[in-house]
Amino acid sequence: MDLxxxxxxxxxxxxxxxxxxxxVLYSIQLRQVLDLLKExxxxxxLTLIYERLEHMRSVSLGxxxxxxxxxxTAINNGISHFIEHMLFKExxxxxxxxxxxxxxxxxxxxxxxxxxxxxxxxxSTLDTDIEIAVDVLSDMLFNSIFDPGHIENEKKVILEEIxxxxxxxxxxxxxxxxxxxxxxxxxxxxxxxxxxxxxxITRDMMLEYMSDYYIPDNCVISxxxxxxxxxxxxMIQRYFGAWKPLNYCxxxxxxxxxxxxxxxxxxxIEQTHxxxxxxxxxxxxxxxxxxxxxxxxxxxxxxxxxxxTIREEMGLAYSIYSFPTMFRDCGMFTIYAATNHDKAExxxxxxxxxxxxxxxxxxxxxxxxxxxxxxxxxxxxGLDSTIARMSSIGKAKVITGIVKTTKETLAEIDxxxxxxxxxxxxxxxxxxxxxxxxIGQAPVTDTCLDYFAF
Numbered sequence: 001m002d003l004x005x006x007x008x009x010x011x012x013x014x015x016x017x018x019x020x021x022x023x024v025l026y027s028i029q030l031r032q033v034l035d036l037l038k039e040x041x042x043x044x045x046l047t048l049i050y051e052r053l054e055h056m057r058s059v060s061l062g063x064x065x066x067x068x069x070x071x072x073t074a075i076n077n078g079i080s081h082f083i084e085h086m087l088f089k090e091x092x093x094x095x096x097x098x099x100x101x102x103x104x105x106x107x108x109x110x111x112x113x114x115x116x117x118x119x120x121x122x123x124s125t126l127d128t129d130i131e132i133a134v135d136v137l138s139d140m141l142f143n144s145i146f147d148p149g150h151i152e153n154e155k156k157v158i159l160e161e162i163x164x165x166x167x168x169x170x171x172x173x174x175x176x177x178x179x180x181x182x183x184x185x186x187x188x189x190x191x192x193x194x195x196x197x198x199x200x201i202t203r204d205m206m207l208e209y210m211s212d213y214y215i216p217d218n219c220v221i222s223x224x225x226x227x228x229x230x231x232x233x234x235m236i237q238r239y240f241g242a243w244k245p246l247n248y249c250x251x252x253x254x255x256x257x258x259x260x261x262x263x264x265x266x267x268x269i270e271q272t273h274x275x276x277x278x279x280x281x282x283x284x285x286x287x288x289x290x291x292x293x294x295x296x297x298x299x300x301x302x303x304x305x306x307x308x309t310i311r312e313e314m315g316l317a318y319s320i321y322s323f324p325t326m327f328r329d330c331g332m333f334t335i336y337a338a339t340n341h342d343k344a345e346x347x348x349x350x351x352x353x354x355x356x357x358x359x360x361x362x363x364x365x366x367x368x369x370x371x372x373x374x375x376x377x378x379x380x381x382g383l384d385s386t387i388a389r390m391s392s393i394g395k396a397k398v399i400t401g402i403v404k405t406t407k408e409t410l411a412e413i414d415x416x417x418x419x420x421x422x423x424x425x426x427x428x429x430x431x432x433x434x435x436x437x438x439i440g441q442a443p444v445t446d447t448c449l450d451y452f453a454f
Contacts, residue, residue: 037393037405040233045245046216048236049397050223051389059130059225060386062122063137064398066220066249067213068115069193070186070327078193079201079209081114082158086206087121088112089150091143094136102136110136114191117328118398124387127226131235138239141214146203155198162192169273169439170319170338172265177275177437180263181332187256216240218249222394225386256330262446263437272344272440273336276351276452279433280324280331284400287427289375289412290420291324291333294428296371297363297421298322298355299335303370305354306335314350316343328399333428344442352451355429359454368418376413380406429454 040048068080089096103110108125110133121140123133165171175190182188193201221236258279281287292300299306299322310316320337339347382388383406396403404412434452438444 037403038229039403040236042216042237042241044216044241044243045247046236046240046243047220047397048223048233049220049393049403050227050229050232051393052227052229053225053386056226056386057127058124058386059127059133059223059227060122060124060390061130061133061137061221061223062120062390062394063141064220064222064394065119065121065214066117066218066398067209068117068119069189069191070116070254071213071250072186072189072193074189075197075200076205076209077189077197078158078191079206080119081191081193082154082198082201083206083210083214084112084114084119084121085154085158086146086151087140087144089154090145090147091139092145093139093143099136099140102132106132108133116187116191118395120391120394122387122390124225130225130227130232134235134239142243146206148203151203151206155201158192158198159195162190162195162198165192169267169269169271170336173273173275173437173439174334174336176263176265176439177277177334177435178332180261180437181258181277181435183257183259185254185256187254187327187330212250215249216243216245217247219243220394220398222390222397224390224393258330258332258433259435260431260433260449261435262449263435264442264444265437265439266441267439269440271338272341272438272442273338274344274348274439274442275437276335276348277435277437278333278428279430280333280428281326281424282329282331283326283396284328284402285326285331287420287424288324288326289416290424291428292375293368293371293413293416294421294425295322295324295333296374297367298358301374303374305358306337306351309354310337310347310350316340316347316350320347341441342443344438344440345444345448348436348444348448349451352454355452356454358425359429362422363418365418368421372413372416376410379409379413 036051038050042048069077072079088099091099094102100110103123106125106129108123108129110123112119112121121137123137125133179188179190221240223232281291296304298304299320301307306320306322310320311318317337317339322333322335325332325334335351337347393403431453434449436449
């Protein structure tokens with residue numbers, strides 16, 4: 001399964017039946033969000049948000065559950081991801097082979113990912129085959145068997161997956177940074193869980209977790225592509241309408257406290273892998289578009305300062321990049337690099353120097369304009385994929401409850417000024433909220449954090 005999604009909004013504000021009369025499950029509220037986006041809320045509190053694109057011949061549909069690894073405990077860490085795997089194993093109607101086969105035979109795709117704030121199951125098909133995707137996804141969600149034999153076998157599979165990630169220093173150093181910088185709270189738990197926590201998870205624990213979080217009040221279905229609107233709402237009603245609401249859903253109320261820390265793990269590998277973490281922004285923060293622009297300038301592209309200086313000019317690293325990670329209520333800005341062991345401190349020092357130059361001298365007009373245009377271009381090019389658009393609106397709705405249209409997004413990017421980017425730079429690059437994780441054999445110490453005492 002795809003695990004790259006990082007990042008919950010709950011539909012508790014949705015209309016509820018308070019009259020004492022039986023709920024009529026196909027009484028729908030329609031809201032025209034803006035442009036092509038529409039939102040339906042069914043009587044069982046299930047949200048459907050969609051964008052109809054007549055010129056496409058494909059359609060992508062995602063079922064988003066507002067729960068991920070940050071909703072777990074040290075005992076059941078990894079249960080969200082485990083459930084994701086189990087929903088592909090066997091239902092009352094299909095074997096695991098038939099789940100995949102029913103999508104394969106129509107040339108479609110089906111997959112899932114688990115994140116910190118949510119879990120998503122999605123499929124893409126030709127527009128003529130959308131009902132097959134709806135049928136398969138609903139079957140997985142409502143009819144999975146959770147056979148004890150399959151559970152024990154899948155534990156072995158996930159244990160191998162954990163070992164695979166532990167053998168990948170690039171993945172491992174990111175996980176170490178996240179775990180340490182979030183001060184041991186659930187946001188820092190690994191999405192896969194640990195070898196120890198995985199052994200604790202039982203069938204009853206998974207069913208109880210699903211009864212708490214896999215409810216329509218805590219679910220968003222997002223659809224993008226070519227489809228007939230009335231047929232789509234009829235299908236969602238037929239396949240999801242009997243899903244019983246609880247009229248509440250549980251949030252993760254932990255307040256992550258970002259901390260500065262130096263973490264070094266010695267490992268016999270060819271290169272030293274390092275991650276530098278700064279306290280970032282939440283998904284709903286007004287500074288996210290300035291942050292995206294700042295990221296492009298620092299390390300988010302091949303024309304960025306870090307790539308051009310550390311790789312192209314100095315030849316100190318093959319891989320170096322930066323990226324923001326945003327959650328419902330917090331975030332992190334990360335810089336990653338892999339280099340020779342004896343060059344690690346030089347790379348760290350140069351990264352600190354480049355950031356310090358931005359904070360002291362600001363941005364040139366050329367840097368700012370290029371990065372803003374790059375952000376707009378990347379965003380627009382991403383809209384050519386129904387999966388990307390489905391993910392964009394589904395993720396936004398399930399995490400923040402707010403979905404922006406293409407027009408709104410582009411207007412927000414256009415409105416960003418250089419001063420906005422610099423304001424975010426000073427917010428993010430705070431030496432009191434800087435962490436450093438290193439894997440390898442670099443002769444460095446925690447004094448490297450001094451390079452970020454801006």
